[in-house]
Amino acid sequence: EDQVTQSPEALRLQEGESSSLNCSYTVSGLRGLFWYRQDPGKGPEFLFTLYSAGEEKEKERLKATLTKKESFLHITAPKPEDSATYLCAVGAVGKTSYDKVIFGPGTSLSVIP
């Protein structure tokens, strides 16, 4: 069964304290992996797409990496405005010709000043 898990469920960091969020997946026919950010009361906002193992993408204090079984979202010197829930989603071959997207449950990040 296709599955996406994320850890930790919640993470509290001091401002400036770097850390990583993990996304592990078990899917057949992986086509790529997405990271989204979701602020309270809002819909998810797209951050990155990673297509193959070894690929890395960066945006400000965020860097996403991908291996064959998992992805990491590294947060360097976070600021309070980085506080949000980070969602991982995997794109895979669906039953029809349309790709399916499977979301993980998310990691809630709080950055304390």
Place this chain on the structure above:
Amino acid sequence: DVKVTQSSRYLVKRTGEKVFLECVQDMDHENMFWYRQDPGLGLRLIYFSYDVKMKEKGDIPEGYSVSREKKERFSLILESASTNQTSMYLCASRADRGLKPLHFGNGTRLTVT
């Protein structure tokens, strides 16, 4: 920027009522999606549409139906609302088939009493 607009931010309905959730996107996207988001469960796909008047069941279609009469509009219908349909409902659109990112609306929080 893509804009996905959901007609209501909050809805309170009674058990047994027929409920309509409306979603409009302004970027001429072919694909549109309805998800529900529940704590600890992540986003789960209810239905999606890859073209006008076309629809496909997602992972949890029971108790729901959809309508797509125009390309920009995708409606989710709860035929007879039940308390276990209390949730956050998120609409999303995507440019075309393939591994493109989803663009989400800000959600409708539905409470069924």
